[in-house]
Amino acid sequence: MRTGDVIKSxxxxxxxSKLRTSLTVIAIFIGAFTLTITSxxxxxxxxxxxxxxxxxxxxxxxSVTLAPEDQLAADDGPAPYDPDKATTGSGFPGGAPPGxxxxxxxxxxxxxxxxxxxxxSVEPTVLVSADFIQTAGSDRFELSLNPVSAATVPxxxxxxxxxxxxxxxxxxxxxxxxxxxxxDAEDAIAAAVEIGATDAVGEQHTVDxxxxxxxxxxxxxxxxxxxxxxxxxxxxxxGIGRTVEAPVGYIAAVAHIDPAATPxxxxxxxxxxxxxxxxxxxxxxxIGAFQAVVGGIIGVLNAFAVIALIAAGFGIVxxxxxxxQERTREIGLMKAMGMGSxxxxxxxxxxxxxxxxxxSxxxxxxxxxxxxxxxxxxxxSVLSSLPGLQIMLFEPTSIITVxxxxxxxxxxxxxxxxxxxxxxxxxxxxxxx
Amino acid sequence: MESVxxxxxxxxxxxxxxxxxxDALKGVSLRVAEGESVAIVGKSGSGKSTLMHILALLDEPDxxxxxxxxxxxxxxxxxxxxxxxxxxxxxxxxxxFLIPNASVxxxxxxxxxxxxVGAKERSERxxxxxxxxxxxxKAKNKATNLSGGxxxxxxxxxxxxxxxxxxxxxxxxxxLDTATGQVVEDILFGLNRDSGITLIIVTHDxxxxxxxxxxxxLRDGLETDVAPPANLHGALPAGSVLPGxxxxxxxxGVTA
Numbered sequence: 083m084r085t086g087d088v089i090k091s092x093x094x095x096x097x098x099s100k101l102r103t104s105l106t107v108i109a110i111f112i113g114a115f116t117l118t119i120t121s122x123x124x125x126x127x128x129x130x131x132x133x134x135x136x137x138x139x140x141x142x143x144x145s146v147t148l149a150p151e152d153q154l155a156a157d158d159g160p161a162p163y164d165p166d167k168a169t170t171g172s173g174f175p176g177g178a179p180p181g182x183x184x185x186x187x188x189x190x191x192x193x194x195x196x197x198x199x200x201x202x203s204v205e206p207t208v209l210v211s212a213d214f215i216q217t218a219g220s221d222r223f224e225l226s227l228n229p230v231s232a233a234t235v236p237x238x239x240x241x242x243x244x245x246x247x248x249x250x251x252x253x254x255x256x257x258x259x260x261x262x263x264x265x266d267a268e269d270a271i272a273a274a275v276e277i278g279a280t281d282a283v284g285e286q287h288t289v290d291x292x293x294x295x296x297x298x299x300x301x302x303x304x305x306x307x308x309x310x311x312x313x314x315x316x317x318x319x320x321g322i323g324r325t326v327e328a329p330v331g332y333i334a335a336v337a338h339i340d341p342a343a344t345p346x347x348x349x350x351x352x353x354x355x356x357x358x359x360x361x362x363x364x365x366x367x368x369i370g371a372f373q374a375v376v377g378g379i380i381g382v383l384n385a386f387a388v389i390a391l392i393a394a395g396f397g398i399v400x401x402x403x404x405x406x407q408e409r410t411r412e413i414g415l416m417k418a419m420g421m422g423s424x425x426x427x428x429x430x431x432x433x434x435x436x437x438x439x440x441x442s443x444x445x446x447x448x449x450x451x452x453x454x455x456x457x458x459x460x461x462x463s464v465l466s467s468l469p470g471l472q473i474m475l476f477e478p479t480s481i482i483t484v485x486x487x488x489x490x491x492x493x494x495x496x497x498x499x500x501x502x503x504x505x506x507x508x509x510x511x512x513x514x515x
Numbered sequence: 516m517e518s519v520x521x522x523x524x525x526x527x528x529x530x531x532x533x534x535x536x537x538d539a540l541k542g543v544s545l546r547v548a549e550g551e552s553v554a555i556v557g558k559s560g561s562g563k564s565t566l567m568h569i570l571a572l573l574d575e576p577d578x579x580x581x582x583x584x585x586x587x588x589x590x591x592x593x594x595x596x597x598x599x600x601x602x603x604x605x606x607x608x609x610x611x612f613l614i615p616n617a618s619v620x621x622x623x624x625x626x627x628x629x630x631x632v633g634a635k636e637r638s639e640r641x642x643x644x645x646x647x648x649x650x651x652x653k654a655k656n657k658a659t660n661l662s663g664g665x666x667x668x669x670x671x672x673x674x675x676x677x678x679x680x681x682x683x684x685x686x687x688x689x690x691l692d693t694a695t696g697q698v699v700e701d702i703l704f705g706l707n708r709d710s711g712i713t714l715i716i717v718t719h720d721x722x723x724x725x726x727x728x729x730x731x732x733l734r735d736g737l738e739t740d741v742a743p744p745a746n747l748h749g750a751l752p753a754g755s756v757l758p759g760x761x762x763x764x765x766x767x768g769v770t771a
Contacts, residue, residue: 083631412614
């Protein structure tokens, strides 16, 4: 018997007892539907985290800080106060609190990082602050700035990412749109804004900047991203009138490495930096904790779906055992006519796999339809405060994986009845009443 | 001398062990020449169905040898036995064994499907077999919607479709009334006469047995030279419907 005929016969046999087949298919449908939905939620949420925290495209970027002196501090409770430690590392431009993180990176540290193998360039993170933002004719609004613009890839509602030009550029958070008098995100692109900053003696200055993009609201409010030119301009304003030369130090630095670097190469660079007393993290490291939590929750949900599928697997066993029982004579006849045991096994296995395919394909299809609708409804209502969140993301690979997993479970379930059919003796089967 | 298709020598077969042991065959030999028609006759429990199963390589004897076309069946591998049954043997059963929801044509081409013949050739050869039995107009019908005689003609078409050398018929008229039984008999003997297909018929019906070239009488697992007394076995008209026949089983059909 040709393989094609085996599969075709199996498919036809599936539809012989329509009620029984449909009941089994419903059981599988429930499992496959749940599994598709849960994996879509997992994909949707982690995609959201990725877009919020800028993992996509932020390849080749390490954020480097001084390694904490006591790695166990977090586990040992609060660290005892050390007056010497508190004073070292103070004096960031922009005035970050002393003792933040492991301490400040000095200019020498920056050079050391730059000289590390595999690091292409280093941008010290400068904490600058702005007082307000305004457009022509609008009120002034407070503005906080994202200190690590270079290390994140923004999730843009409109426009383009920052560029390293000689123009001052800003990415405006979308919450500013209404306040600044823009009708929508597109309307804000290329608009001129004025940013106010205070110098060392308390006098206010303004710089002009252009909005190049609008950022979706983020889970972690990092503030507006600005390009290097605007950062420099603000630093310059803040330095006006400063009489005491504060020690230069940076809270962190962004090290650029080859974006095509393999994980092993990245690890080597991180180890190299760690040996010099720095802590380097890729964007993936930084968002790993979020992802681990989400992954854990989704894993539990998936486990429930798999339990449903295993229950459905017993449904398949039951269905096919009845089928083998009913078709005992037919099996005997086919064996008498020279059909090998292997083909009989294949015939019933294929039937099991087809039932699995039916249930999982329908389940996944309905899940996509329902999920897309629910997702759209939710993002317009309950989740409207989280723009850009597509709660369910249906990825072709995960859907195909779900279908294949269900078919594999169905095959395993089908082996018991199929084996029983294959081992039947033709004479006993023909005599069977 | 005609060539020998099947040669069975000193066949023993028993079922069960200990006190429940039942010796179905106690040393039966049979040689079937090509183109012959042989009737295996006996009453219930005589071992005639067991002998047919062993001749058709559906069962293996405990002792004795079966030679098919000069090859020792015991030495054939399972795959070769399957191919031999598929290619050289056709089966006609009293209970028809038609697949209920499949069409007549699908039922007829089952042996070809098992042989791996392509779909187009299958349906051509299937239709040819149905035409030979004047059933080509029923090709699309469900097998269950046919009368008993039509069903048995479908079964014969199925047995014929792979151009077998031997047709094994187990009580071929047992489920049919006299008139249709007669038609089925005529078809079988016509095939034997015109196409040279060897016929091996298992029956308790002495009239049907009498139409064969040769009769093998079995009693308690041994061959006897004497026909069973007519008043015991010949009393029933040929092909008369026996109790339980409508459920697919007869007094003889369900036992060895």
